[in-house]
Amino acid sequence: MDWTADPDAWLSRLVIQRGVAVVYLLAFLAALREFRVLAGERGLTPAPAFLRRVPFRRAPGLFHLHYSDRALAAVAWSGAALSAAVAAGAADAVPLGGSMALWAVLWVLYLSVVNAGQTWYAYGWESLLLEAGFLMIFLGNDDIAPPTVTLYLVLWLVFRVELGAGLIKWRGDPCWRDLTCLYHHHETQPMPGPLSWWFHHLPRPLHRAEAAANHVTQLIVPFGLFLPQPLATWAALAVIATQLWLVASGNFAWLNWLTLILALAAVDGASAARHLPLPAPPDGQRDAPAWFAITVLAVAAAVAVLSYWPVRNLLSSRQRMNRAYNGAHLVNAYGAFGSVTRVRHEIVFEGTSDPDPGPDTRWHAYEFHGKPGDPRRLPRQFAPFHLRLDWQLWIAALSPHAPAPWLRPLVRRLREGDPAVLALLRANPFPERPPAHVRARVHRYRFTTPRERRETRAWWHRTPLGVLLTTEHD
Known part of the structure; x- marks a missing residue:
């Protein structure tokens, strides 16, 4: 050789x-x-x-x-x-x-x-x-x-x-x-x-x-x-x-x-x-x-x-995934999905024009390009392109009891109608002026069964679990 x-x-x-x-x-x-x-x-x-x-x-x-x-x-x-x-x-x-x-x-x-x-x-x-x-x-x-x-x-x-x-x-x-x-x-x-x-x-x-x-x-x-x-x-x-x-x-x-x-x-x-x-x-x-x-x-x-x-x-029996051992990121450790999530949680961002939200307030959802949102929307193919905000929102939803430190700034930027943030989203439900309030709610998502898919034409079934963050008290 x-x-x-x-x-x-x-x-x-x-x-x-x-x-x-x-x-x-x-x-x-x-x-x-x-x-x-x-x-x-x-x-x-x-x-x-x-x-x-x-x-x-x-x-x-x-x-x-x-x-x-x-x-x-x-x-x-x-x-x-x-x-x-x-x-x-x-x-x-x-x-x-x-x-x-x-x-x-x-x-x-x-x-x-x-x-x-x-x-x-x-x-x-x-x-x-x-x-x-x-x-x-x-x-x-x-x-x-x-x-x-x-x-x-x-x-x-x-x-x-x-x-x-x-x-x-x-x-x-x-x-x-x-x-x-x-x-x-x-x-x-x-x-x-x-x-x-x-x-x-x-x-x-x-x-x-x-x-x-x-x-x-x-x-x-x-x-x-x-x-x-x-x-x-x-x-x-x-x-x-x-x-x-x-x-x-x-x-x-x-x-x-x-x-x-x-x-x-x-x-x-x-x-x-x-x-x-x-x-x-x-x-x-x-x-x-x-x-x-x-x-x-x-x-x-x-x-x-x-x-x-x-x-x-x-x-090592304590093997770690995806670790860089030096600042140059050379000769790294790799790995993926050492654990698999059994239940899917998603963070859904919603806004309202109501300055004093109540039980009858209508909230409108922001839609992202990659992460699941509207249950009727078929997931899209984006790889090999990387949507980092969408990925990080999946990671944040794994532990909703401890919100990531960047989640509240994100909610505030949505409330302000920040054009740069909105440019990363698929749909902004408030194109005329920013909402009065924005909240982040956690939902449980699961794929519909074939029967549910035929009856509802939805790809996902989702169940709201509670509010994670809101600007109502800011």
């Missing part, structure tokens, strides 16, 4: 790098859409106050030099433009050093956004994008054959994502071991998709088969990524098929898309090129220059050292 170059991996490198660039693009566009509202100067959790409290070593980034909403926009627009250019092939049109610089700039720009984003950016797929984006710096471009060492670092990342998710389930909620978690998960997941209602109503034996297949693909298959061909390709295809199943069943931002893109590092590129109608490989690929080979080996050594902490986490 040549540990310095794999000429047959040119196709895998091409797809992986272009795919990661597209995910970067989506991430920067999401920041342009919502960062100012969530964590801007007047955000629900303002970044300037956070950056004053947190030292650079814990949250490195450009915004420690200066944060303003204008600076955030400049960073996000620059990142979006650069990632679009890289996705279109800019990194292959410049010399190797220039390609590395382009990827490094993307990584620094997004690291700056994530490390100023606080709870809104505390998701495993943010660290996954940063770790993957960092490895892209060292995957080369059309000038050289892809370095085998970097391809194995990519596979090591996929391995930790898959095995971490499998172990956290096996060690966590007993329903994963008795194969019953999917009786509930499709209904109670953070953001159901347009097919989730049908997934929920699959026969229970199929739900058990889903759970068993999940254990196989996350606990056993990842080891196959490191086997000789064609076994590694078959393992990668199993990972890709599983991720596509998850894409169809719900909305998990870019987690699934990025994982399946990275899994292509294990695919036999030469075989794929023979069986697919693809252009010829790049001409004149040369051996990597010595400085690049030495750099790649140094990065591999650093990853090996930093792997101590996620490996210890994988082996």
